[in-house]
Amino acid sequence: MHYTTAHEDTELIQLLTPDGELRDHPDYPLDISTEEIRDLYRDLVLVRRVDTEAVALQRQGELGLWASLLGQEAAQVGSGRALRANDMAFPSYREHGVAWCRGIHPKELLGLFRGVTNGGWDPYEHGCQLYTIVIGTQNLHATGYAMGVQRDGALGEDGTAVISYFGDGATSQGDTNEAFNFAAVNNAPVVFFCQNNQWAISEPLERQSRVPLYQRARGYGFPGVRIDGNDVLASLAVTRQALRSAREGQGPTLIEAFTYRMGAHTTNDDPTRYRVSAELDEWKQRDPILRMRAYLSDQGIAGDAFFTEVDSEADDLGERVRRECRELPEPDPLDIFREVYAEPNSHIDRQRADFAEYLASFEDAGANEGR
Ligand SMILES: Cc1ncc(C[n+]2csc(CCOP(=O)(O)OP(=O)(O)O)c2C)c(N)n1
Numbered sequence: 001m002h003y004t005t006a007h008e009d010t011e012l013i014q015l016l017t018p019d020g021e022l023r024d025h026p027d028y029p030l031d032i033s034t035e036e037i038r039d040l041y042r043d044l045v046l047v048r049r050v051d052t053e054a055v056a057l058q059r060q061g062e063l064g065l066w067a068s069l070l071g072q073e074a075a076q077v078g079s080g081r082a083l084r085a086n087d088m089a090f091p092s093y094r095e096h097g098v099a100w101c102r103g104i105h106p107k108e109l110l111g112l113f114r115g116v117t118n119g120g121w122d123p124y125e126h127g128c129q130l131y132t133i134v135i136g137t138q139n140l141h142a143t144g145y146a147m148g149v150q151r152d153g154a155l156g157e158d159g160t161a162v163i164s165y166f167g168d169g170a171t172s173q174g175d176t177n178e179a180f181n182f183a184a185v186n187n188a189p190v191v192f193f194c195q196n197n198q199w200a201i202s203e204p205l206e207r208q209s210r211v212p213l214y215q216r217a218r219g220y221g222f223p224g225v226r227i228d229g230n231d232v233l234a235s236l237a238v239t240r241q242a243l244r245s246a247r248e249g250q251g252p253t254l255i256e257a258f259t260y261r262m263g264a265h266t267t268n269d270d271p272t273r274y275r276v277s278a279e280l281d282e283w284k285q286r287d288p289i290l291r292m293r294a295y296l297s298d299q300g301i302a303g304d305a306f307f308t309e310v311d312s313e314a315d316d317l318g319e320r321v322r323r324e325c326r327e328l329p330e331p332d333p334l335d336i337f338r339e340v341y342a343e344p345n346s347h348i349d350r351q352r353a354d355f356a357e358y359l360a361s362f363e364d365a366g367a368n369e370g371r
Pocket residue numbers: 094133134135166167168169170171197199200201261265
């Protein structure tokens with residue numbers, strides 16, 4: 001008996017090889033301009049820079065925590081750019097690339113990880129809900145939202161599709177499996193986008209499933225596909241098609257983006273405790289940015305001037321991210337009580353008053369010490 005066969009790359013959809021060669025796929029024609037290809041490269045580089053800066057800011061004590069997306073840029077940017085303005089995304093906590101594509105400014109993400117905001121952004125303004133830490137729960141939210149879209153009669157060619165982002169570990173959660181079934185029996189317009197980054201903190205993929213994750217969909221009665229998650233073009237083309245199918249009333253699709261979490265689970269984690277460095281070295285060969293760069297240069301779509309321009313844009317962005325993080329305003333400690341219920345609530349009012357009194361006790365103590 002052996003466990004590895006279930007996760008071999010038997011049906012991996014790949015349009016761009018790790019060496020940067022473009023391969024046609026009969027089911028997923030790539031309908032994209034050279035300008036859009038350059039923009040995807042730019043997105044990948046800028047998103048990685050935001051991530052690198054955020055890790056550094058955490059190390060400098062400016063953030064409480066950060067969950068790095070290193071290695072997962074292509075899965076996120078490809079699928080994020082497949083979304084239209086009136087689609088709705090339900091992210092987990094590592095979806096900085098998706099947030100980027102939805103026009104959410106990096107400082108909104110930093111505010112969350114700095115602990116100065118309880119939420120972040122207006123989900124309706126961006127077509128992107130707030131980050132979810134509770135593993136798998138957003139799959140239920142997304143399914144419910146998608147059923148709402150059906151009931152609003154908002155399907156059709158120009159209608160709304162919903163996408164939910166989650167990890168390999170989340171596939172073991174009850175919420176995810178309930179969402180799959182609910183979405184299937186209701187034919188809900190939702191795309192389940194699983195970033196299989198091979199790890200759920202220190203638990204390897206083999207601890208989550210005896211079958212490849214994308215094959216799970218079949219048991220619920222909807223299609224599942226596995227893409228090369230480090231291939232931004234495959235992510236774009238396959239997600240576009242799945243969203244179209246959802247919009248046009250053909251129900252859910254599961255996309256398993258086969259990728260790798262190149263960094264730690266979060267800045268609190270040390271992956272050298274549970275995985276070997278050879279694994280990381282192997283995945284470095286499949287880096288999502290390097291293959292796009294190779295493709296762009298080999299095809300003469302972009303040259304040194306373009307790469308230098310993107311790098312300097314990334315430097316400017318890095319500088320802005322560092323500055324804006326430090327400038328984020330401190331919240332009033334009592335704000336948290338204002339954001340529990342939409343309507344006034346006597347219990348919350350009492351707790352707020354108690355907490356205000358508690359805070360004031362420090363001021364009194366400070367006064368007594370002559371500060
Ligand atoms: C319901 C629930 N159980 C446990 C946790 C603790 N937890 C945080 S991240 C994580 C692993 C998730 O792994 P995966 O779904 O693969 O996502 P990844 O972090 O790899 O992106 C766990 C178990 C949680 N946040 N929520």
